[in-house]
Amino acid sequence: MANVTFSSPVMPRDITVYAVAGSRVTLLSLAKSHKIPIPCDCQDGECGSCIVEVKNYTKNTRDGVTLTNKEREVLLQLGKITKEELKDMACHDLPPRHRLACQCLVRNEDILVTFEGDTTLPVKGPALSLAAAIYKGGVEMDSLDKFLSFSVKVEEDSAQHYEELSANMAECGNTDVAKLFKQLGEYSRLHLAEAMAKCERFDATVEVPASSAWPDNASPEMAKQWAGDASMTRLDALKVALQGERRGYEFYYSVANTAADKQIRAVAKEFEREEAEHVETLKLWIEKEEAAIRATAR
Incomplete structure (x- = not known):
């Protein structure tokens, strides 16, 4: 069982949700199932719109480190992986701070996921009776x-x-x-x-x-x-x-x-x-x- 906390300036409060480790659910899928507004366009690891910052509550955890080839290339193009992070990934199996939500799988770890959100979207009011x-x-x-x-x-x-x-x-x-x-x-x-x-x-x-x-x-x-x-x-x-x-x-x-x-x-x-x-x-x-x-x- 993993506790995933989502935080963003476009959300009134942080939201913590629970996911079953090993179910191969991505952070984006988890967010969408709980109506958490992580921006996403291609949803296939190519556009970079769903970039998030992931913080592990357990330091130096080895879970969640695996990057897909698409994710690695997009993060490199966006300048979201530092040389130190590349070294840590290669030598110590430590994950980078930034991930693509559509590619990052939920692991057996408690994490904080932060994202900017799309502030250009109009605010939708509550449903009316x-x-x-x-x-x-x-x-x-x-x-x-x-x-x-x-x-x-x-x-x-x-x-x-x-x-x-x-x-x-x-x-x-x-x-x-x-x-x-x-x-x-x-x-x-x-x-x-x-x-x-x-x-x-x-x-x-x-x-x-x-x-x-x-x-x-x-x-x-x-x-x-x-x-x-x-x-x-x-x-x-x-x-x-x-x-x-x-x-x-x-x-x-x-x-x-x-x-x-x-x-x-x-x-x-x-x-x-x-x-x-x-x-x-x-x-x-x-x-x-x-x-x-x-x-x-x-």
């Missing part, structure tokens, strides 16, 4: 202050709810989940401050109307099942938080795509991007938590 996809607007956002008043309400409700859950979890002795909700509450407080800073005068009495895409006339980031359950695991908490963040994202998405005023649409789009980042961060946290649970079960 059916309601949000067909939503045509239940409130006419005819002024920026009106939209920001709704934003303040959304983020204030979210922050208060996270903080209440954090307190409930702490009282139940579930400190791990309490800490998680406290952190999420701080994120909402930051977004709340941002909305208030942009607003000249906000209305603290606004409510998301029943004609919106969300049921029960509730603020988008409020969810019924967020009860203070002492048995709630960290994974449960993350999934609940993800649902709330998705609904927050959908709220801003709807305004960004239905408001008539260009300034309102621009600010809503900015908030939409931030909520999308929260959603993607939570999804990565969930993946890491599920991976940790699988490892413990093994």
Whole structure:
């Protein structure tokens, strides 16, 4: 069993995945199966687009040293193998720092794989629920202050709810989940401050109307099942938080795509991007938590 940690500036968090040594899976295949965005064009060791830096957690390991002829030639052409590394490969069987992800096989070793990523790709937002996809607007956002008043309400409700859950979890002795909700509450407080800073005068009495895409006339980031359950695991908490963040994202998405005023649409789009980042961060946290649970079960 090998632990492979992927790290990149284009990823919100590092992701550690597990692979069976000897299965002859490449780093690129492993990354693609976990939706990790290593750039790749030819996927056959000829273009060099999937170059990564590999660091072994066990020093001077002999695993993973074998380079294919294609990989060796491309790395030499790109200047990614030093003379010292060539000497170490020949004399000590030590692997070079840089590898091609499509050629490097996963071995029985724990490694850190870093890559730059393709920063030219457009950011893709989270998938929308059916309601949000067909939503045509239940409130006419005819002024920026009106939209920001709704934003303040959304983020204030979210922050208060996270903080209440954090307190409930702490009282139940579930400190791990309490800490998680406290952190999420701080994120909402930051977004709340941002909305208030942009607003000249906000209305603290606004409510998301029943004609919106969300049921029960509730603020988008409020969810019924967020009860203070002492048995709630960290994974449960993350999934609940993800649902709330998705609904927050959908709220801003709807305004960004239905408001008539260009300034309102621009600010809503900015908030939409931030909520999308929260959603993607939570999804990565969930993946890491599920991976940790699988490892413990093994």
